[in-house]
Amino acid sequence: MDKLVIEGGIPLQGEITISGAKNAALPILCAALLAETPLKLSAVAKLKDVGTTITLLEHMGVQASRSEDRVVLDASHIHTQEAPYEMVKTMRASILVLGPLLARFGHARVSLPGGCAIGSRPVDLHIKGLQAMGAEIHIEHGYIEARASKLKGARYFMDMVTVTGTENLMMAACLAEGTTVLENAAKEPEVVDLADCLIKMGARIEGAGTDIITIHGVERLHGCDHQVVCDRIEAGTYMVAAAMTGGCVKLNNARADLLDAVIEKLRDAGVTVESDATSITVKSNGKLKAVNIRTAPHPAFPTDMQAQMMALNTIADGVAKVTETIFENRFMHVQEMQRLGAQIEVEGNTAIVRGVPKLEGATVMATDLRASASLVLAALVASGETIIERIYHLDRGYENLEEKLTALGAKVKRTS
Numbered sequence: 001m002d003k004l005v006i007e008g009g010i011p012l013q014g015e016i017t018i019s020g021a022k023n024a025a026l027p028i029l030c031a032a033l034l035a036e037t038p039l040k041l042s043a044v045a046k047l048k049d050v051g052t053t054i055t056l057l058e059h060m061g062v063q064a065s066r067s068e069d070r071v072v073l074d075a076s077h078i079h080t081q082e083a084p085y086e087m088v089k090t091m092r093a094s095i096l097v098l099g100p101l102l103a104r105f106g107h108a109r110v111s112l113p114g115g116c117a118i119g120s121r122p123v124d125l126h127i128k129g130l131q132a133m134g135a136e137i138h139i140e141h142g143y144i145e146a147r148a149s150k151l152k153g154a155r156y157f158m159d160m161v162t163v164t165g166t167e168n169l170m171m172a173a174c175l176a177e178g179t180t181v182l183e184n185a186a187k188e189p190e191v192v193d194l195a196d197c198l199i200k201m202g203a204r205i206e207g208a209g210t211d212i213i214t215i216h217g218v219e220r221l222h223g224c225d226h227q228v229v230c231d232r233i234e235a236g237t238y239m240v241a242a243a244m245t246g247g248c249v250k251l252n253n254a255r256a257d258l259l260d261a262v263i264e265k266l267r268d269a270g271v272t273v274e275s276d277a278t279s280i281t282v283k284s285n286g287k288l289k290a291v292n293i294r295t296a297p298h299p300a301f302p303t304d305m306q307a308q309m310m311a312l313n314t315i316a317d318g319v320a321k322v323t324e325t326i327f328e329n330r331f332m333h334v335q336e337m338q339r340l341g342a343q344i345e346v347e348g349n350t351a352i353v354r355g356v357p358k359l360e361g362a363t364v365m366a367t368d369l370r371a372s373a374s375l376v377l378a379a380l381v382a383s384g385e386t387i388i389e390r391i392y393h394l395d396r397g398y399e400n401l402e403e404k405l406t407a408l409g410a411k412v413k414r415t416s
């Protein structure tokens with residue numbers, strides 16, 4: 001199993017380019033199932049989850065071709081509407097084939113998904129929303145079996161804000177008969193990017209990016225050209241890396257307007273953040289102040305940046321409260337950070353982080369995607385060598401991580 005070996009203590013300097021967002025690419029790849037002609041995508045990052053999704057689509061009969069960051073998907077000949085357990089167990093986002101398959105073919109059989117071990121992660125709201133649109137759904141032997149000769153537009157209030165739930169229902173509603181109104185919808189930029197792509201495919205969607213999305217169903221959708229939005233979480237992770245190491249880093253293909261809550265917290269910590277329409281520059285003298293964090297749906301502080309910001313707090317001056325309100329088990333990094341000398345106590349869904357003057361290198365284990373990223377950040381400032389085991393999680397979400405960090409001057413190598 002691959003490991004990362006990181007020699008800490010080097011301020012990061014230079015510039016890198018941020019990749020297309022994993023969490024936008026995955027629903028957009030699944031949206032290809034709705035189209036009768038090829039969907040042509042660019043800025044699709046080379047990530048494990050992207051590969052898994054394409055393999056899943058190919059299993060259903062989608063013709064896929066991939067070169068560099070471009071992917072072309074032709075779903076004109078689908079021969080099965082089944083997503084088997086073996087193909088979805090590693091990836092939560094595989095649930096996103098459910099809405100498109102049901103809407104276009106009237107049937108879907110999708111295994112209950114896997115994904116990061118950060119909580120129980122039910123899909124009840126996806127199912128209830130499709131039932132509100134007239135689908136008959138049963139769960140049998142770990143599979144969601146859904147049928148509807150034609151989905152019908154409906155008004156559906158989501159009890160909790162769910163990102164993939166909103167995406168699944170928005171995709172399904174595109175081919176439903178009549179108008180669907182999704183209330184308490186997720187406002188994440190990846191939902192907006194999916195809606196932008198669907199609109200180019202011929203969908204009639206209003207309100208994406210607000211908490212009420214209205215979708216007027218159409219008869220059919222076609223392919224289009226679409227560039228996936230930049231990855232705000234990847235960008236945020238490198239911003240924290242620059243801040244913690246006391247460096248100066250320019251991120252190209254990064255949008256500050258998608259990162260307001262993170263930028264606000266970095267500024268509170270004493271970091272300089274400048275931006276233009278397509279880049280963000282972060283400068284830090286390495287002297288950081290502790291900042292309290294409370295995760296919540298967009299535009300509040302993203303749960304996918306909680307672990308990274310906790311890493312920053314481990315070496316900041318003062319005491320920070322980090323509260324996780326989205327997932328019940330998203331503090332898996334705490335124990336590993338403690339191995340590096342961090343002082344953290346967990347009380348329910350809040351971690352109290354007391355900054356220490358320095359962390360010390362040790363062997364740690366990555367447990368989920370962003371926990372892994374936070375350990376990389378801690379390792380970049382720890383004295384001596386840190387070995388991070390089980391880094392396959394990182395390959396789900398960070399394209400060319402070692403190359404990008406090396407380009408910024410970090411000493412990072414992958415060994416087996």
Ligand SMILES: CC(=O)N[C@H]1[C@@H](OP(=O)(O)OP(=O)(O)OC[C@H]2O[C@@H](n3ccc(=O)[nH]c3=O)[C@H](O)[C@@H]2O)O[C@H](CO)[C@@H](O)[C@@H]1O
Pocket residue numbers: 023026092093119120121122123124125126127160161162163164165190303304326327328
């Ligand atoms: C592929 C993708 O885009 N993943 C992101 C997506 O995950 P994902 O879409 O799975 O997360 P959700 O927004 O659905 O989850 C939010 C909360 O709602 C709960 N819930 C969700 C659906 C449901 O049917 N029932 C229910 O109770 C979840 O357990 C969680 O407590 O949004 C999360 C929250 O921003 C991010 O951390 C993930 O990176």
Ligand SMILES: C=C(OP(=O)(O)O)C(=O)O
Pocket residue numbers: 023091092093115116118304369370397
């Ligand atoms: C939790 C994440 O991913 P997923 O929803 O795909 O498990 C993430 O991107 O941080």
